[in-house]
Amino acid sequence: MxxxxxxxxxxxxxxxxxxxxxxxxxxxxxxxxxxxxxxxxxxxxxxxxxxxxxxxxxxxxxxxxxxxxxxxxxxxxxxxxxxxxxxxxxxxxxxxxxxxxxxxxxxxxxxxxxxxxxxxxxxxxSYTNIGFALAPPAFTMSELREIYSAALGYSVSSTNLQRVLSRRGLLEPTGETTKPGRAGGRPAALFHFTVRGMQVTDEFAVLRPPAAKTR
Amino acid sequence: MxxxxxxxxxxxxxxxxxxxxxxxxxxxxxxxxxxxxxxxxxxxxxxxxxxxxxxxxxxxxxxxxxxxxxxxxxxxxxxxxxxxxxxxxxxxxxxxxxxxxxxxxxxxxxxxxxxxxxxxxxxxxSYTNIGFALAPPAFTMSELREIYSAALGYSVSSTNLQRVLSRRGLLEPTGETTKPGRAGGRPAALFHFTVRGMQVTDEFAVLRPPAAKTR
DNA sequence: ACAAAAGTGTTGACTTTACACCCATGA
DNA sequence: TCATGGGTGTAAAGTCAACACTTTTGT
Known part of the structure; x- marks a missing residue:
C-alpha cells in the first residue's frame, strides 16, 4: 500500500x-x-x-x-x-x-x-511509528499531515500530529527548510523520523506495570 | 493457555x-x-x-x-x-x-x-475485553486481580482494575456475594463480564477522529 | 500592508495511578 | 474490639484535541 x-x-x-x-x-x-x-x-x-x-x-x-x-x-x-x-x-x-x-x-x-x-x-x-514507512525520508509537517490523513481517512491536525510524534521522540527536525510556494507563507521546517524499523511506541494504554520506583 | x-x-x-x-x-x-x-x-x-x-x-x-x-x-x-x-x-x-x-x-x-x-x-x-476468556463466569475482584496479574506478569491493583473495566462497561455486579474466609473480612461482591466475545475497548489511543460535533 | 502558510501557547476535558480512608465480617 | 480483607473517595500526574495567537514569507 x-x-x-x-x-x-x-x-x-x-x-x-x-x-x-x-x-x-x-x-x-x-x-x-x-x-x-x-x-x-x-x-x-x-x-x-x-x-x-x-x-x-x-x-x-x-x-x-x-x-x-x-x-x-x-x-x-x-x-x-x-x-x-x-x-x-x-x-x-x-x-x-x-x-x-x-x-x-x-x-x-x-x-x-x-x-x-x-x-x-x-x-x-496510532500506537506505533509505522508512519515512517509511508513517508519520504524528509518531509514537512503539512506533508506528513496529508499522509496521515489519507491513511486514517479523516483530517489530522499537523499541530497535534507534531506534538504527539515529538513527545514520543520519533520526529526530529533536519535543520533544513523548504522554499515557500508562490503564494508566500512561512518556509516549512523539514523533519525526519528518528527510527527506521517499526516500534510500538504506546504500549499499555492501561494496566501499565507498577511504577518503577525511582530511588 | x-x-x-x-x-x-x-x-x-x-x-x-x-x-x-x-x-x-x-x-x-x-x-x-x-x-x-x-x-x-x-x-x-x-x-x-x-x-x-x-x-x-x-x-x-x-x-x-x-x-x-x-x-x-x-x-x-x-x-x-x-x-x-x-x-x-x-x-x-x-x-x-x-x-x-x-x-x-x-x-x-x-x-x-x-x-x-x-x-x-x-x-x-490492556485494550480489549479479552480477560473474559480467562475468567470464570462469575468472580470476585480479588480473583480477577490474580488472573490479570498472572497473565500480565506483574501485580495489578484490584481497585484500579475494577475502575478501568467498569468505566468501559465490561463489568457488572451479579448482586451476589461470597462468604468470607475463616479469617473474616468483608464478603466480596461477585462480578461477571457483560460481553462474551472479544471486543476492542480502547481503540485509537491517540490520533482519534475529530470529535463528532454533538448538535 | 496584507494574505498565506507554518508553528507555538494555552486551556479544558479526560484517564489513570496511587494511596488514604471507610465498611463488613469472624474470632 | 481487633485483625482481615473488600471497597470507595480523592488528589496528582499525564495526555490529548481544540483553538487562539504569533512568526515568516511573497506580492
Missing amino acids: QVRDGSLQVLLWERAQEPDVHRWALPGGMLRLDEDIEHSIRRQLKEKVDVRQLAHVEQLAVFSAPDRVPGPRLVASAFLGLVPSDNDPEVPPDTRWHPVDDLPTTAFDHESIVRRAQHRLRSKL | QVRDGSLQVLLWERAQEPDVHRWALPGGMLRLDEDIEHSIRRQLKEKVDVRQLAHVEQLAVFSAPDRVPGPRLVASAFLGLVPSDNDPEVPPDTRWHPVDDLPTTAFDHESIVRRAQHRLRSKL
Whole structure:
C-alpha cells in the first residue's frame, strides 16, 4: 500500500484468466520450498511488479476457508507491505494502483484482505511509528499531515500530529527548510523520523506495570 | 493457555518420536481439506487433548522458515486459544500444563510461538475485553486481580482494575456475594463480564477522529 | 500592508495511578 | 474490639484535541 494523490491506495493486478477473469487481485504467488513467506512476498513484488522499496512488511492473517478459491484447496497467507509516498515503481500494464475506498471488483476474497490491511494500518498509526514507512525520508509537517490523513481517512491536525510524534521522540527536525510556494507563507521546517524499523511506541494504554520506583 | 495455580500456563505434549523426541510441543496437527484452520484447531484440541472450553481463539502468526522442522518443508499457522480458569480438562498422560515462565525444552520453534502468544495476550489485556476468556463466569475482584496479574506478569491493583473495566462497561455486579474466609473480612461482591466475545475497548489511543460535533 | 502558510501557547476535558480512608465480617 | 480483607473517595500526574495567537514569507 502507498499514499498517492492524497489517498491510500493498493496495487492490484487484473486477472487475464479464469477463474475470476478481469477481476482485480492482490499481487502474490506460490511459495518456493527454499524461502519463507516474507521472502517470497518480497521476491514476487520485485519480479512481477517491480516494487522494491518496501519500507515495512508484516503478516496480516491466513485465509483458509475451504471454498475461498474455486478448484483445489488453497491457503493464502496475506501480508501488508508499505511503500513510501515518494517512490513510484514502474508497474506492468496489467497492474494499477486503486484507492482503498474505491476498489474495483476484486478476485476471490481479496477485498476482505484489503479491508483487513487498511484496518491494521489505521490502528498501528496510532500506537506505533509505522508512519515512517509511508513517508519520504524528509518531509514537512503539512506533508506528513496529508499522509496521515489519507491513511486514517479523516483530517489530522499537523499541530497535534507534531506534538504527539515529538513527545514520543520519533520526529526530529533536519535543520533544513523548504522554499515557500508562490503564494508566500512561512518556509516549512523539514523533519525526519528518528527510527527506521517499526516500534510500538504506546504500549499499555492501561494496566501499565507498577511504577518503577525511582530511588 | 490458561491461568492455573497463579501463573499463566500452556498445554504441551511430550513427543514420543523423532525428530525432537521427548521435547515438548504445542498441540496441533494437519489441516483437512474440508475445514478452515480455526476449525481444525478446535477439532484437534477436542479429539486429542479434550480441551473443549475455548472461550477465545485467534490467529497468531504463520511460521514458514524452510528449516523450522527437519524433513519436508512444513508451514505452521499458530493460534492462541484461551481456557477459563475454572475448567480443568482431562488431558492425556503425555500432555501437561507448563508455566510459560518456566518452559521445558520445546520441540522445533515452539518456544518462540509461545512467546509470541504471551506477548499478544498481554497486549490485548490492556485494550480489549479479552480477560473474559480467562475468567470464570462469575468472580470476585480479588480473583480477577490474580488472573490479570498472572497473565500480565506483574501485580495489578484490584481497585484500579475494577475502575478501568467498569468505566468501559465490561463489568457488572451479579448482586451476589461470597462468604468470607475463616479469617473474616468483608464478603466480596461477585462480578461477571457483560460481553462474551472479544471486543476492542480502547481503540485509537491517540490520533482519534475529530470529535463528532454533538448538535 | 496584507494574505498565506507554518508553528507555538494555552486551556479544558479526560484517564489513570496511587494511596488514604471507610465498611463488613469472624474470632 | 481487633485483625482481615473488600471497597470507595480523592488528589496528582499525564495526555490529548481544540483553538487562539504569533512568526515568516511573497506580492
